[in-house]
Amino acid sequence: MMASKLWVHDPVAARHTAPRQYLHVLDGLAGKVVGFIDNAKPNFHVLVDDVADLLVTRYGVASVIKHRKGGQVAVDEAVIARFAEQCDLVIAGSGD
Amino acid sequence: MASESGPRLVEVPEDIALFNRFCLEQRWGDGLPLVPPTAERVCEMLKHTRRAPHEVVATIAPALGLATVEAIAINAVLAGCYPEYLPVLIAAAEAVAVPDYNLPSNQTTTNPAAVWLIVNGPIARRLGVNGGNNCLGQGTWANATLGRALRLILQNIGGAFPGDMDRATQGQPGKYTLCCAENEEANPWEPLHVERGFARDASTVTVVGPLGTWSINTHTRTADDLLRVIGDTMAFPASSDYAYGGAPWLIFAPEHAQILKRAGLSKTQVKQGLWERSKLAVSRLAVEDIGHMKNARAGELGEIGPQTLLPVSVRPEDINFIVAGGAGTHSVYLPNTGHGRSVTCEIKP
Numbered sequence: 001m002m003a004s005k006l007w008v009h010d011p012v013a014a015r016h017t018a019p020r021q022y023l024h025v026l027d028g029l030a031g032k033v034v035g036f037i038d039n040a041k042p043n044f045h046v047l048v049d050d051v052a053d054l055l056v057t058r059y060g061v062a063s064v065i066k067h068r069k070g071g072q073v074a075v076d077e078a079v080i081a082r083f084a085e086q087c088d089l090v091i092a093g094s095g096d
Numbered sequence: 097m098a099s100e101s102g103p104r105l106v107e108v109p110e111d112i113a114l115f116n117r118f119c120l121e122q123r124w125g126d127g128l129p130l131v132p133p134t135a136e137r138v139c140e141m142l143k144h145t146r147r148a149p150h151e152v153v154a155t156i157a158p159a160l161g162l163a164t165v166e167a168i169a170i171n172a173v174l175a176g177c178y179p180e181y182l183p184v185l186i187a188a189a190e191a192v193a194v195p196d197y198n199l200p201s202n203q204t205t206t207n208p209a210a211v212w213l214i215v216n217g218p219i220a221r222r223l224g225v226n227g228g229n230n231c232l233g234q235g236t237w238a239n240a241t242l243g244r245a246l247r248l249i250l251q252n253i254g255g256a257f258p259g260d261m262d263r264a265t266q267g268q269p270g271k272y273t274l275c276c277a278e279n280e281e282a283n284p285w286e287p288l289h290v291e292r293g294f295a296r297d298a299s300t301v302t303v304v305g306p307l308g309t310w311s312i313n314t315h316t317r318t319a320d321d322l323l324r325v326i327g328d329t330m331a332f333p334a335s336s337d338y339a340y341g342g343a344p345w346l347i348f349a350p351e352h353a354q355i356l357k358r359a360g361l362s363k364t365q366v367k368q369g370l371w372e373r374s375k376l377a378v379s380r381l382a383v384e385d386i387g388h389m390k391n392a393r394a395g396e397l398g399e400i401g402p403q404t405l406l407p408v409s410v411r412p413e414d415i416n417f418i419v420a421g422g423a424g425t426h427s428v429y430l431p432n433t434g435h436g437r438s439v440t441c442e443i444k445p
Binding site: 003004005006007008009010011012013014015040042068070071072073074095096 | 103104105106107108109110111114122124132133134135138156159160161162163164166167170171174195198200201204205206248252253255263339340384388391392395433434435
């Protein structure tokens with residue numbers, strides 16, 4: 001005998017799906033300014049210091065700028081504006 | 097804003113045990129039995145709001161899921177809520193999405209961050225939300241299902257599935273449900289919603305992100321001693337509130353609240369008293385944690401040495417409390433993540 005069925009609403013909601021666009025795609029790292037948002041987790045700054053050295057010495061990055069957050073909070077709008085103005089590429093720390 | 101499409105309809109087994117196995121496979125639940133969100137049940141719930149089903153109430157991090165009125169109702173049915181509870185959950189969804197609440201962090205942290213719902217105003221009595229005896233414990237349908245429904249909203253709409261985006265190391269039992277009313281009849285001061293600028297006859301829900309509940313059992317009869325032992329209980333070195341300058345919460349037992357009130361203390365004075373008596377010497381923190389704390393609080397506190405006394409929050413008014421519970425000498429401390437702030441929203445039809 002077939003088991004009885006019923007219809008229910010899926011509780012998993014639709015996601016926000018606004019189209020995302022890259023402002024521009026980098027043609028390389030040479031001469032570019034790279035930004036790092038440090039999420040203040042242990043050793044992130046140590047890792048970033050090493051990566052920054054590699055970016056400059058091996059890939060010709062012009063400079064690296066860093067910002068360390070006060071904790072697990074959103075970055076200040078002023079910092080976002082400064083990075084948007086100065087950087088060609090920004091990498092944000094996430095998780096532990 | 098409105099969502100373009102309604103929820104997907106899914107064919108499931110009618111047998112309740114098989115339905116729950118299906119939900120388990122879909123990761124729709126919290127590990128406890130669920131109620132099938134049929135069109136009839138969801139429709140019945142939607143009768144309890146004037147808002148349109150496809151209206152987007154909030155975008156829930158981290159998945160940026162669209163919490164439409166209908167999606168909230170579906171999860172409320174799933175959790176076992178009575179239809180008349182819906183307006184509370186709509187307000188709660190609005191509240192958690194306010195940036196001050198810091199939901200992206202709360203949803204994804206390794207901390208055991210729960211969401212505590214505090215219901216104030218006439219609706220608490222009308223819906224039977226318990227603010228008295230055992231109000232954080234078992235036995236009250238509204239407390240059990242409202243907190244549970246918000247958890248399902250955060251999971252199914254917000255995408256914070258345990259072990260994936262929800263990175264809690266252990267979590268805590270309060271992540272199943274954590275909801276109560278304030279015991280306004282036993283509160284000798286103005287209730288929370290009035291303190292926060294709402295009319296006394298307004299109904300509100302406040303969302304808080306506590307990391308746990310800790311009973312403070314003291315038989316003292318003096319206000320000064322009561323503030324001292326509660327302040328001392330608040331001051332523990334592995335606390336995120338001290339690391340970042342937080343916003344911790346307390347539930348005063350009615351008996352403890354009466355001691356403070358009889359001493360002539362206002363809410364503001366109680367907060368000031370706790371703030372002064374809960375300071376923690378930096379030397380009690382682990383070396384690595386001192387580094388974190390300095391990174392977060394140097395701007396606020398200036399030069400920080402081993403003997404510096406850390407306040408639990410930046411300002412005394414950042415300490416919050418309600419009065420709840422029944423007879424007994426037990427108040428409750430609820431430390432927070434240090435970053436999030438509680439948010440209160442009015443519950444509207």
